[in-house]
Amino acid sequence: MCWMSSGRSRCPTVAGCSSSTGIIRMLTNTQLDHFHEHGWVAVEDVFEPDEVNRIAELATDVSFADLYSLDTPTYTIDVGPDRQMAPRKIEMPSTRHAAFRAFVFDPRLIELVQSILGRPPILIRDQLFMKPPRFGSEKPFHQDLAHFHCEPADKIVAAWVALDDAYVGNGCLRYIDGSHRGALLAHSPVPGASYDLQPGAETIDRSRERAAPVRRGGVVLHHSKVLHMTGRNETEVWRRAYSCHWVTDEAVCFDRTFDIMYVPASSEESLS
Numbered sequence: 556m557c558w559m560s561s562g563r564s565r566c567p568t569v570a571g572c573s574s575s576t577g578i579i580r581m582l583t584n585t586q587l588d589h590f591h592e593h594g595w596v597a598v599e600d601v602f603e604p605d606e607v608n609r610i611a612e613l614a615t616d617v618s619f620a621d622l623y624s625l626d627t628p629t630y631t632i633d634v635g636p637d638r639q640m641a642p643r644k645i646e647m648p649s650t651r652h653a654a655f656r657a658f659v660f661d662p663r664l665i666e667l668v669q670s671i672l673g674r675p676p677i678l679i680r681d682q683l684f685m686k687p688p689r690f691g692s693e694k695p696f697h698q699d700l701a702h703f704h705c706e707p708a709d710k711i712v713a714a715w716v717a718l719d720d721a722y723v724g725n726g727c728l729r730y731i732d733g734s735h736r737g738a739l740l741a742h743s744p745v746p747g748a749s750y751d752l753q754p755g756a757e758t759i760d761r762s763r764e765r766a767a768p769v770r771r772g773g774v775v776l777h778h779s780k781v782l783h784m785t786g787r788n789e790t791e792v793w794r795r796a797y798s799c800h801w802v803t804d805e806a807v808c809f810d811r812t813f814d815i816m817y818v819p820a821s822s823e824e825s826l827s
């Protein structure tokens with residue numbers, strides 16, 4: 556597989572090269588320009604619908620098993636108006652199942668991330684956001700860097716893989732365009748949901764808000780400082796997404812909680 560060879564220009568053309576799993580694409584120059592100007596870019600059709608359906612089903616099985624094993628609700632659960640419960644998220648899915656691990660280290664994803672970072676990506680965190688039908692909760696505006704304690708900011712990028720079609724109604728990503736060029740804002744815990752951090756409303760320029768809808772199998776990439784949120788899911792369908800955060804060997808992370816996930820993409824087999 557061409558992605559395993561060393562160096563930046565591993566694929567012979569921008570259009571891509573073949574692998575056992577499909578076509579590997581780097582970002583085009585237009586997509587890269589979009590990322591640098593806006594702080595995010597959506598790339599459709601990276602994974603086949605069947606592939607993401609299998610991951611979505613596994614996510615549903617694992618997260619409901621977690622939910623049934625809980626004594627008291629935690630931040631991994633969403634609670635509906637009639638006290639019904641549904642999974643909200645799975646932390647570090649790549650440590651929970653080999654299929655998640657294979658998915659997050661898929662060469663197609665790695666190549667997109669490397670197009671932005673310019674060097675081999677290292678995984679520092681992955682999460683499955685479930686956003687269940689009818690009462691999947693909002694994720695308020697935040698900059699990912701407020702959670703990470705890594706630097707430099709330009710060497711940290713998120714890849715968000717849509718496991719269901721994601722649109723405004725069911726809670727797709729929404730960005731404050733260009734906010735990655737501003738400062739890292741002071742974030743405070745959200746009242747009643749202290750696991751979520753958000754900056755003051757007065758620091759968010761809502762006139763620059765843009766939605767990033769994407770079909771299942773598409774990937775949205777974003778900069779660690781771009782302000783983003785996802786809305787409440789009030790539709791009848793799930794909005795599941797596999798989010799993963801990457802750095803390079805140029806980055807320094809000060810938070811030891813990420814040590815467990817500090818895995819080079821080329822040696823994922825070392826993660827047991």
Ligand SMILES: O=C(O)CCC(=O)C(=O)O
Nearest residue numbers: 684694713715785796798
């Ligand atoms: O999917 C969501 O609801 C939130 C995702 C997010 O904030 C991220 O991937 O950085």
Ligand code: NI
Nearest residue numbers: 697698699783
């Ligand atoms: Ni985020």
